[in-house]
Amino acid sequence: MSENKWEKRRKEDTKRINDVRNEWERDHARLIHSAAFRRLQSKTQVLGLGESDFYRTRLTHSMEVAQIGTGILRCLKHKYEHLNIEIYQALPDVALMNAICLAHDIGHPPFGHGGEVALNICMREHGGFEGNGQTLRILSRLDKYTDGYGMNPTRRLLLGVLKYPASYISTVQDNAYGEIKYPRWLSEAEKQKPPKCYLNSENDVVNWILEALNNDEKAEFVKSKPHKSGHLKPMYKALDTSIMELADDISYSLHDLEDAISLGMITRSDWENHNQANEEDNADSKENRFKACGLDSNKIAEKLFSNESYQRKNQIGDLVNQFITNAEVKPTGILSASSDLIKWNAVLDKQHEQLLEHIFDLVKDKVIKSPNVQQLEFKGQKLVIELFEALASDPTRLLPTTTIVRYQKAETETHKQQVICDYISGMTDEYATRLYEKIYYPHRGSIFDRL
Template sequence: MGNEQTWLDRFQQQSSQREGDHRTPFQRDKARILHSAAFRRLQAKTQVLGVGMSDFYRTRLTHSLEASQIGQGIAAQLRSKFPQLTSDLGLNDTLIEALCLSHDIGHPPFGHGGEVALHYKMRHHGGFEGNGQTFRIVTKLEPYTADAGMNLSRRTLLGLVKYPNYIDALENQSLLDKNSNLTHRQIQAGKWHPPKGLYLCDSPLFDWVTEPLSIADKTLFMSFNTAAKHHSKTSYKSFDCSIMELADDIAYGIHDLEDAIVMGIVSQSEFLHEVAEPISKIGKIWLSTNMLAIADKLFSHQHHERKDAIGALVNSFITGIEILDVEPAFNEDLLKYNAVFPEQYHQALSLFKKYVFNRVILKPDIQLLEYKGQQIVMELFEAFSSDPLRLLPDNTRQRYIKACEQNNGQRVIADYISGMTDGFASRLYSNLFLPASQTGIDKSVI
């Protein structure tokens, strides 16, 4: 695994020593994430269903907590199945917990509606993407240090990089018209979903994270697949990142489905036809044999039966996960090995995710909320970019002035708006554009 100490290094050397602090580097990383403003704001950001529609279902915060719990379950399972390999790879529960807790902190208000809005407004300035923003928050924006963000250990940062290349390199220019003069209300979300990657302006920190890798490993790590009708997509991720991503997928496919069932958004007949019956035909896995019985419990009026079914589904997917050598050409073991689903489990979870996407996220009521959020974010961006020195808060204004020296001022406006919660963005919109509205300034968003 190369020099283990190198992966524990931090970009900025620690100047403060605290008496009696015996925590590991990953325990420190988790604490910095957990106590950050960016993490707290997840409590008021949309997961799938709009914040405020009900107190029951998930926000980005509760989703991240559940992903963290699932991630720890995956780690325990892998340690039991592959004791020597997990030991050699230095699998660490606290690290996995930290990655799962922080994986969504870069997502803007109003879910994908906010992401589409910011990517469109940043189309001439490097784009916007939630995972790239997560990397930017932890390495630069969160004020744990003056200019190194949370100053997390190198291995934690490597684990947070789900897509190790830059938006500029991954963008398929044929899919969009960068000179579009459409009004905000005419922007079609499907045409402005961003490539998943990092911002070119953050390349110095990504270069530092990948410094221990050989040139060949870094080149392979950053490789991507191209397609005529899609943006390019990176091919590889680190071992720790693969666990976090599986935990995220399980939480999204199973727990978000629970919300939709309780809220009456989906029907049992649709679920049986589109998920349960196809899974029962996959064969060779426990889930296939038991899926129809689980479906009955999922839609039961007895709440404890639904919870039992959710637990059984999550456990089935966790226990199916294995570690594979995904690319023998890597020299670095943290890149060579990934946690993966066997094909049957991958097929099964894909059916859950597709169902949530088609029957919940694409539902007109949900899309109306996304569209509304998309308009709010675009209007806010338009306002602040029209006269930044007049309208931005003091701290953000100073960062804007400094960023303009590198011709990167618009990135600071995107940072400011993406850090807002759904409620704060709505109140600010009202304050700016509705004459009868008057609210105080919330100085927690910088």
Template sequence: YRTRLTHSLEAAQIGTGITAQLQGKFPRLTEYVSLDPYLIETLCLAHDIGHPPFGHGGEIALHYMMHQHGGFEGNGQTFRIVTRLEPYTAEHGMNLSRRSVLGLVKYPNFIDTLTNQDIVPADELRMRQVKAENWHPPKGLFRCDENLFDWLLDPLKPEERDAFMAFNQSAGKHGKTSHKSFDCSVMELADDIAYGIHDLEDAIVMGMVKRAEFSEELEKPLIELKVPWLSDAISKLGDRLFSIEQFERKNAIGALVNCFITAIRIEENPQFTHPLLCYQAVLPHHHSEALALFKQFVYRKVIRKPEVQLLEYKGQQVVMELFEAFSSDPTRLLPENTRSRWLQAEEQGNGHRVIADYISGMTDEFAARLYSNMFVPKRGGVLDTLSL
């Protein structure tokens, strides 16, 4: 089954496919914006690098623990890693080009600006009572990284910078940004296709989806959408997806991916003059609705399954308890390198951010092992701790 790593590899493969077909369809335009397959591959490989252990459970846990200290969100952490934290350079993270960093910024505004305070719970809860639905973070950047964001947008005219950071605010929701760069739009489509189509394959193989459910909840709505080729082919594709022959399923998945890749086109946004902002890779309306149906189906049948949610909740508790422990006595419990960073950050009143950095950089296995060593009796001797 798929992991965040295999998902990123598949997104990268799809991203280079999108690039090739856009270069074939729009040769002059893609040359004008210097669309590059290696850049798109880089963005797809890096797009989830900031996500913490235990998926969205870990993200919600860190946002809850950080909500009075700037919040936490996986995409904002990706920006922080590539520009600051990754030890490839002393102070500049991965030292990526400005264009590469811009391509990773899916939500170009700050969490504190996008937060709708009316929907933030006022009561302090015991950690086991934290409801995930109340603590989904706004998608954006951390205010403490504003100087890096200023550097990123420095080449833009002030009016274009302001327009790029625009967001929509609606009652009962956090603000949502409206724009992204051209490269980012390609990466996001690759991400969505990989999630909606490849994750469906996992759900079928693992028996989480039955043929009858697929027919009723996905096949019928897709036929009604009248998507070119897809609506006519989906019944036969469904038979192949649920075939006992692996090659039949693989061929059907490939056909679905190809259907969406070849439909993508480039549209212009006259609001901007900069080439990387005024062009966007988009799916036609019917294809976009079809992909949304696939993603919603996977979300209902896989992500929302009680067995999956139980694991997310468990991971959520692990992350919150680790955070609580480290923040209770950072100079005693944090590793030496992280401790020195915490001491520097604490002078600016931002020590909690370093703890979030440390925990969000853990793998599921590392976090679970560390939790066991810290909190489970008869586990975690000196040698176990050193092996971490």
């Protein structure tokens, strides 16, 4: 596989004198030195910032995804070096894998999924909003490293962060959305989630990324199918993306479990009840999901719920290792694929895939869907919608100077609304809260405040 076409950047980019780094190392450096990456330290992962100093933020989560992603990569390289040289040569460089994993969440707005739903409601008539799509937009257009080309990363990095290679307009189904209530922040979040997609505004970027594929590959790679959400969902992803996504799944399932146990949100009885076999499900009992992977859920519980925190940490590490070392590479099913990057995907074997999903179901039931977390998401949803409405009501009065310049240059109403959306989605939880208070609260804020 020729690396050259995947090392290309949208804008010509000359190396600095005596720079000995490869292109992937340059991508990695740009990412970790970017403001968008730094802002992840003050963005919600699952548990709202300020509740405790213990748990993960989007930044620490992204760092853990990068560590797990490179761990999966090393295991796959070890496994396939002598088993399948085609797969081995297709696997990414470690620096590239690091960069893709670190970048995967930089487009997510303040207040997690509450913020995403809020911006999707506000942008309903202007191309919607989806956090992964915003990641591509930041990397390729918004970041300040260049004027108009974002971080100007390599084609392969952009392909790696393209989790959903279909546009909003090609995946959205209007009848999948519920009614928008008034005020809009009262709309039911579950029925206002965006399709999994990239944003329409990035069509030119995605077309450039996919120029490295032949026409048959492109046509197959961007296909979507009906999803339970009611929208369409892309069917395929690239090899590098599949490693990143697997690392993300492992991280948020196990590390959110660790946080939840430490904070008392998941108890041993919760664990045991979740793992009990249902009478009508004996053949594929939940207990058997551990046994199928050579694990004992009771022994795992002994360490997870031990009074000694090091025992819990060691057990989480054992589980992470269990999933990392059971990753494998399988064909994507794209029959026309000649490019190795869309021919193969990293996956877990069926037993470990079911076990990881089972563990995540516990986290979802006891943490993500808990009233405390949902109340924080709802508060974030309300705050973001009302902040958007205020800024959109009188943009040249309320937006910062640099954003006003972008707003005035925007040629269409959709582009103008997208400028406001870009501004809000880039905020940290704390910045959004302070700006909201400054605009809406009579006794908060002064002209001397530095947000």
